[in-house]
Amino acid sequence: MVIAVALLIDWSSEGPLTRLVLGTTTLRISTNPGGANVFLxxxxxxxxxxRHEARPGKTVLKLEHPFHPNYVERLQLLRGKTKVLDIALEPAFGTLEIITNPKSAQVVLDGEEVEERTPVKLLDLPTGTHDVRVFIYGREPITEKIALTPNANISRTYELARIPMGSLTIDKVPAKAAVRLIGMEKAYEPRMLLPIGSYDVEVSYPGYTSQAFRMIVRQQANTRRIRLEREYGRLNLTISPSQAVVTVRYDAGSGSRNFAYFDRMQVPTGNMMIRAKALGYRTYERNLKMTMAGLSHNIGMKKFTITPGREFRDELQGGGQGPLLKILSAGSFVMGATDGYPDERPARTVTVTQPFAIAVYELTLGEYNRFEDLGGEDRIPATNLSWGQVDGYLSWLSRETSYTYRLPSEAEWEYAARAGTKAAYYFGSDVSRLCEYENVGDQSMRTQFQKDTIAACTDGVIRLAPVGSFKPNPFGLYDMLGNVHEWVADCWHGNHEGAPSTAKARTSVCNTPGHVVRGGDWFAAPYDARVSFRNVGTKASESLGFRVVREL
Incomplete structure (x- = not known):
């Protein structure tokens, strides 16, 4: 009787005697994620x-996990066998709402920034324990671990306390020097607010010795003046031909400037450009980098192999050809006039160091319409063009031909218009011959327009004439002094004071709005059609056109 009772108790409790006599089933259960409670x-x-030794037979398995729905399965366990279960628990989701005072705080969830700023509601967030960090510049950050259970709707409100702040300004020389707060993502800006404390600061600028220092920011306006010291290297140039004029361009601290080269010149470290010019040679340009160890460089200029006076056209990628061009050689001339208007003075000698190609005619509507269709007669000059339209055409033409097209400088224009002559007009001083060469204000124009001062001759044209309708100047260029005024590249200056002795355009400093306009037009009085006459253009006009220059 006692044995029977012991066996019954052992059977009901799955004791060792029952497992020894009847046998068991080995259960191996794993879940993803782990940590589920197992019920049989x-x-x-x-x-x-x-791993669990279970009684054979039918049983109900139940898995409970705090962040997933319950899992239930009926099992048939066989004596002496092993049953392996690898169960992926069903995903679950909840909602987390984060509110802060002040608003617009940044939220970092599990190490990743949330795109939206507070207040923010994160829908369909996977259940589990989430690391939440909330911060806003100038406030104490708050960090919390939040357990999100299935279908939960959790809301958290955080009061972000102010941090004591101070402003930081680095008064630096040069003014363009960069300031970096080491170890901080926030970029420096003058009078920026920072939490009080110590900061590692670096000030740097190309060509200067950088400075690094520690700055203590107190609860006040904090300013520190930093002056960077320049670093120099010695520049040694070997120049051929020896008569070449060499300039060195580098940042002088207040912007880039050109300096005349001299032997064993000291140049600040960093980027620099050298340019050499000599009559009859192609301009030589190189971008170099100076170091404190110094720099040696050989300048070997190539002679021009061109034929002055040759006419040609460039092929366009889209088909057809560009404007007719004529090559002009380098040379010198006297620009301006001592007896003209005040803005034509002082007369000075200008040297054109580089040959160039200039359009034989003013640009026509037919040529411009390939870029932008304005309609009109093909051989009439293109007018009523803004400065932007002119620039757009030149950029288009440069792309179409793979050569550099631009406006002539004022000096190049007058060099081309004078064509080696020295009188008021390229054909001499006899105004009565003006109608042979140019379309200006004359007796033909007076038949429809009133003007007090006009040429005594008759050119047979009332307004615009097709380009090339009159005689050319000695260089073979047409309509240089009439038909339409012509834009040139220079900004307007009220006279020639301070103008360069080369043909370079004056574009760096503009005293007034507008660009220089050269040449007369169909309405011009004879005195306003002289080669030295100049004016200012500020907007498009039906009597204003242009002609192109192509660099060789």
């Missing part, structure tokens, strides 16, 4: 991952 027939037997 409503009795807790462990937590996954789990």
């Amino acid at each position: 027939d409503a009795q807790l037997v462990g937590i996954t991952p789990l």
